[in-house]
Amino acid sequence: xxxxxxxxxxxxxxxxxxxxxxxxxxxxxxxxxxxxxxxxxxxxxxxxxxxxxxxxxxxxxxxxxxxxxxxxxxxxxxxxxxxxxxxxxxxxxxxxxxxxxxxxxxxxxxxxxxxxxxxxxxxxxxxxxxxxxxxxxxxxxxxxxxxxxxxxxxx
Amino acid sequence: xxxxxxxxxxxxxxxxxxxxxxxxxxxxxxxxxxxxxxxxxxxxxxxxxxxxxxxxxxxxxxxxxxxxxxxxxxxxxxxxxxxxxxxxxxxxxxxxxxxxxxxxxxxxxxxxxxxxxxxxxxxxxxxxxxxxxxxxxxxxxxxxxxxxxxxxxxxxxxxxxxxxxxxxxxxxxxxxxxxxxxxxxxxxxxxxxxxxxxxxxxxxxxxxxxxxxxxxxxxxxxxxxxxxxxxxxxxxxxxxxxxxxxxxxxxxxxxxxxxxxxxxxxxxxxxxxxxxxxxxxxxxxxxxxxxxxxxxxxxxxxxxxxxxxxxxxxxxxxxx
Numbered sequence: 001x002x003x004x005x006x007x008x009x010x011x012x013x014x015x016x017x018x019x020x021x022x023x024x025x026x027x028x029x030x031x032x033x034x035x036x037x038x039x040x041x042x043x044x045x046x047x048x049x050x051x052x053x054x055x056x057x058x059x060x061x062x063x064x065x066x067x068x069x070x071x072x073x074x075x076x077x078x079x080x081x082x083x084x085x086x087x088x089x090x091x092x093x094x095x096x097x098x099x100x101x102x103x104x105x106x107x108x109x110x111x112x113x114x115x116x117x118x119x120x121x122x123x124x125x126x127x128x129x130x131x132x133x134x135x136x137x138x139x140x141x142x143x144x145x146x147x148x149x150x151x152x153x154x155x
Numbered sequence: 156x157x158x159x160x161x162x163x164x165x166x167x168x169x170x171x172x173x174x175x176x177x178x179x180x181x182x183x184x185x186x187x188x189x190x191x192x193x194x195x196x197x198x199x200x201x202x203x204x205x206x207x208x209x210x211x212x213x214x215x216x217x218x219x220x221x222x223x224x225x226x227x228x229x230x231x232x233x234x235x236x237x238x239x240x241x242x243x244x245x246x247x248x249x250x251x252x253x254x255x256x257x258x259x260x261x262x263x264x265x266x267x268x269x270x271x272x273x274x275x276x277x278x279x280x281x282x283x284x285x286x287x288x289x290x291x292x293x294x295x296x297x298x299x300x301x302x303x304x305x306x307x308x309x310x311x312x313x314x315x316x317x318x319x320x321x322x323x324x325x326x327x328x329x330x331x332x333x334x335x336x337x338x339x340x341x342x343x344x345x346x347x348x349x350x351x352x353x354x355x356x357x358x359x360x361x362x363x364x365x366x367x368x369x370x371x372x373x374x375x376x377x378x379x380x381x382x383x384x385x386x387x388x389x390x391x392x393x394x395x396x397x398x399x400x401x402x403x404x405x406x407x408x409x410x411x412x413x414x415x416x417x418x419x420x421x422x423x424x425x426x427x428x429x430x431x432x433x434x435x436x437x438x439x440x441x442x443x444x445x446x447x448x449x450x451x452x453x454x455x456x457x458x459x460x461x462x463x464x465x466x467x468x469x470x471x472x473x474x475x
Contacts, residue, residue: 008231009231009235009236009237009238009239010227010231010238010239010240011213011238011239011240012239012240012241012243013240015282018279022275022279025245026243029219029243029244029245030243031224038286040285040286041286041289042286042287042290129290131238132238
């Protein structure tokens with residue numbers, strides 16, 4: 001089974017110059033935690049996730065504290081978010097995007113997911129145009145389907 | 156991806172089949188098949204039908220709220236060849252509910268109001284569309300527009316698609332269509348006459364009204380115009396000639412006309428892809444598909460062999 005057999009053919013994405021605020025609203029409406037970032041030719045140039053924004057608004061040492069109870073007050077968070085809400089998202093996105101292609105195997109995709117600790121990967125064509133995405137549960141489902149073709153357990 | 160379909164106002168079409176439906180009664184449904192849930196809206200319908208013919212397409216437009224998510228999930232689950240790129244907004248997409256009672260031959264319909272589109276969502280959509288048409292070859296723009304969308308939006312979409320060399324097909328009505336025809340006429344125009352008999356703002360009644368309307372759209376720059384006339388006929392206009400097509404040896408069941416317009420557009424795209432751009436043949440194939448569709452109750456693409464059979468039930472007369 002190939003990535004193309006199980007991928008979600010949805011190419012929802014944001015452009016590099018869209019604001020942090022727009023990105024947060026889109027995530028809420030999409031029920032997504034991140035979105036691919038594309039240029040005007042639909043070529044993928046980055047990934048932006050809620051995590052990137054959270055990292056930008058809380059002081060970096062909080063990552064080490066492991067608990068939000070140490071945050072002195074939420075005003076700091078508000079102030080920081082107010083500062084960056086109109087900023088373009090390319091300032092916060094991750095430019096090092098790991099992608100797969102439709103003819104890649106599920107094994108290859110799962111290897112990348114595990115190695116980079118991602119939950120989903122973007123699927124692109126030869127010119128890096130966004131074609132869709134694939135996530136962990138789909139890969140598991142794909143593998144399960146393959147098992148089903150080989151044998152029919154009677155449980 | 157060669158084909159792009161635009162649905163600015165998608166809907167979730169729900170159909171509940173209840174024999175002997177009564178007000179103030181509890182009705183239980185024991186068969187899941189009696190609760191049908193379909194993604195709808197004219198462009199989406201075309202994408203779904205193309206997918207059932209094995210032709211991939213990109214579907215674009217606006218989806219919102221919980222209803223929007225259901226539309227998207229159903230579309231993804233059932234039609235693998237449809238790639239989606241919808242702008243997601245906060246307000247809910249439309250939902251249409253029909254209660255069908257085959258025992259008493261009644262249909263009770265409840266149609267929810269569509270959302271209002273915010274300016275930033277419209278701008279986002281236009282930008283995505285501009286990006287998309289540089290990769291596609293055929294653009295289908297079809298159906299109504301929700302609140303908040305300016306009445307020249309189809310003109311803008313048609314212009315962008317034409318500038319990128321797309322073959323543009325449009326099925327619409329009212330000012331949306333009139334503005335598009337006047338400002339950036341699509342290549343193929345099929346006025347939607349389901350809710351009124353007006354084309355380009357003019358009432359059409361007599362045969363010559365229809366002829367004038369068709370020729371006017373050709374004059375504005377279309378290469379093919381299709382106008383349905385009294386259910387059993389189609390008027391076909393090209394730059395060189397016009398034809399009068401008639402369904403022979405067939406009685407058409409009006410209750411099965413639902414969705415024939417979308418089948419017509421899908422079939423024209425299919426024929427143009429497979430057999431090139433013989434415009435009369437394209438229109439005739441569209442009409443045959445719409446006729447074949449009337450043999451199906453559900454909103455689905457007829458089989459190719461059924462369309463071929465129906466080709467023989469259409470008489471073609473040249474008008475000039």
